Amino acid sequence: MAGTAMDEIYRDCTILHVDADGFFAGVEQALNPSLRGRPVVTGAERGIIAAASYEARALGVKRGLQLHEARQKCPELVVVPSDYEAYSLYSRRLYEVLRRFTPHVEEYSIDEAFADLSGCSGVLGMSLEEVASQLRRAVRCEMGLTVSVGVSLTKTLAKLCSKFRKPDGQTILRREHVPMMLRRTAIDKIWGIGKSSVARLQQRGIGSGEEFVKMEPGEVLRLLHKPGFDTWRELCGSRVFPLSLNPKCSYDSMMKGHTFAPPSSDGVLIFAEAAKNGAAALAKLRRHRHLAKEVGLYLRRKDYSGAGGSLGLPLYTAVDSEVIPFVRQLFEALYVPGETYRSTMVWLGGLVAEEGRQLDLFEETAQRQCEAKLSKVVDGINTRFGQGSVIPAAMLDLASKEWHPRDATPERYGRLLRGELVRRLAIPRVTLSNPV
Ligand SMILES: [Mg+2]
Secondary structure (H helix, E strand, C coil): CCHHHHHHHHCCCCEEEEEECCHHHHHHHHHCHHHCCCCEEECCCCCECCEECHHHHHCCCCCCCEHHHHHHHCCCCEEECCCHHHHHHHHHHHHHHHHCCCCCEEEEECCEEEEECCCCHHHHCCCHHHHHHHHHHHHHHHHCCCEEEEEECCHHHHHHHHHHCCCCCEEECCHHHHHHHHHCCEHHHCCCCCHHHHHHHHHCCCCEHHHHHCCCHHHHHHHHHHHHHHHHHHHCCCCCCCCCCCCCCCCCCEEEEEEEEEEECCHHHHHHHHHHHHHHHHHHHHHCCEEEEEEEEEEEECCCCEEEEEEEEEEEECCHHHHHHHHHHHHHHHCCCCCCEEEEEEEEECCEECCCCCCCHHHCCHHHHHHHHHHHHHHHHHHHHCCCCCCCHHHHHHHHCCCCHHHCCCHHHHCCCCCCCCCCCCCCCCCCCCCC
């Protein structure tokens, strides 16, 4: 279609937000069609619900609920262990489908993304309604998931829209209809307005989005400061928050934690858990090409009290053998024999990107180079054959632990997803036909 007529339809209403419905549970249903239409929750390994399908939500089962409570509410509940590998793969597929419509995509979270359709009207040759429904159809047909889509003037308004008809809905909100939407929106449902801001606004009798946008700008600024003021402007239709188009490339810290069941007072086992978390955090560090200068350990007791500490590392590193001994040192300082623990967490701090770091000649010994090479080989094997194919020796002690239902791993771990060539890294290629 001619550019001008389409451009008129798009005008300033070009920010799209897509949000997968009950994402983790939805992926489980997509992977295992026998779960479709049934109340499914994930989080078997934690004993707490991480995500609930809409069928489960309809029965009053929500995220954060203890599993035993959920089973009482809903005896037919299907509980599966989390399969984060599959979730991140599906997440990338979702971004990829979205990128067929526009290259301007912000990967906002594992199951949410923003996109800017401006300048795409001529290319797509579709109305906004068609773009949203084509996107939903593509995700449904190719991935077996439902998503909700909102399109409006700004990120804040688009996010309101995607929530408006959920699950499996779409809402296009043009400038003339914004006041109507804000009238129906409670102040605590607005993205970016936190609890304390809600309380301050409610104190002044502001209960809806409509009442909020009618406030004087000066008063908003005084009451909520810059972040709240920016949100106010976005609701008024001014684009304040830009899309962040670059994937995250620098990190301040990385952590890995795990709750084991049942809680244990066996020091060998608890250290093995800590070593496993340390190795996982280091593998992540290497994957993101960073080095750490600090390591921390936190041990949580059965009664949820805990103890933690940290140590500076002598050199910037991402190598197991240069970090795990310090985890051991921390463990020996923190662990109290006879106490019962439920989880360990290891974090790495003082991070710098591997590139761009000044090479210190004293740091580069032959041994260090060998260790770095070894880590790369181990990561390669674990990528290819599945996490945990090669593990630090301390983790072997985990084998002495008695099996518990929470130790269940996803059934899928034995096989690859459709289109997945090796574990984890290959982005599956589904049919890449253009929607036009
Ligand atoms: Mg979601």
